[in-house]
Amino acid sequence: MTDPLNDLVLDGPRLDPLSGNTASQLVVLLHGYGADGSDLIELGRAWQSLLPEAAFIAPNAPEPLPFEAFGGRQWFALTERSLHEYRIGAEAAQSILDRFLDTELRRHNLDDSSLALVGFSQGTMMALQCGLRRKSSPSAIVGFSGLLPGADRLGEVRTSCPVLIVHGTEDDVVPCYHADTAHAALTQAGIACDLHKLAGLPHSIDERGLALGGKFLKEQLSKTSCPIPIG
Incomplete structure (x- = not known):
């Protein structure tokens, strides 16, 4: 039986x-459960002045x-x-995100060293699941208010990609202890x-998080990003 996700194009x-200019960096913004790309593209607008050579996309x-009345x-x-459920779900969705990333990198004539993944909530799960398992390491992963799927299954991960985790202490959707778990598992790996x-932040991104994420992306992307030579 074929997987219907295999036929989808994000x-x-x-x-x-x-x-x-032509993009020399690509930042992919992965939204949370019940939202869509228009929600996280605003992060790109906030970071454009820090990353003027970057293209942003929020698939x-x-x-x-399943309940249409809520949209998203x-x-x-x-x-x-x-x-x-988080681990199984993220693993199942990984292949379609991988294909999307490959397509976008080809579109911009870039490789993974010019790629950064940014996620919020469920999007953070996908950024970590997929980004840590790319054949070539992305430049950076930023996760807001999320968690690490399969924190006990990092033995197969071989990546040099640095990760930034930002989480509010008052998050009642994805409790903040998940950030500690992710940090410990990633560090051990x-x-x-x-x-x-x-402190005091619920399940959201505030100006402090924007500043931390923007600074981290600028630092990491400036180290490695370059277009693929043509010819």
């Missing part, structure tokens, strides 16, 4: 480089929510909201990981 709102997740989309279904827990 797309979403885009921002061209503020400089007007819409592949599945509509999901990377994978949430019913139990258990660690097992030899992955450079910075953790910032923001």
Whole structure:
């Protein structure tokens, strides 16, 4: 039986480089459960002045929510909201995100060293699941208010990609202890990981998180990004 996700092509709102030049960096913004790409593309607008050579895209997740009245989309279904469900769901959705990333990198004539993944909530799960398992390491992964799927299954991960985790201490959707779990597991696996827990912040991104994420992306992308030579 074929997987219907294999036939889907992701797309979403885009921002061209503020400089007007051909993109030398690509930042992919992965939204949370029940949102869509128009939600996270605003991060790109906030970071354009820091990353004027970057193209931003915020793909819409592949599945509509099962209850249409609420609108929005999901990377994978949430019913139990258990660690097992998060791992299985992220693994199932990984291939379609991988294909999308490959397509976007070819579109811009770039490789993974010029790629950064940024996620919020369920989008953070996808950024970590997919980004840590790319054949070539992305330049950076930023995760807001999310968790690490399969924190006990990092033995197969071989990546030099640095990770930034930002999480509010008052998050009642994805509790902040998940940030500590992710940081510990990534560090134990030899992955450079910075953790910032923001006092008083609920399940959202505030100006502190924007500043931390923008600074991290600028630092990491400036180290490695370059177009693929042609000819």
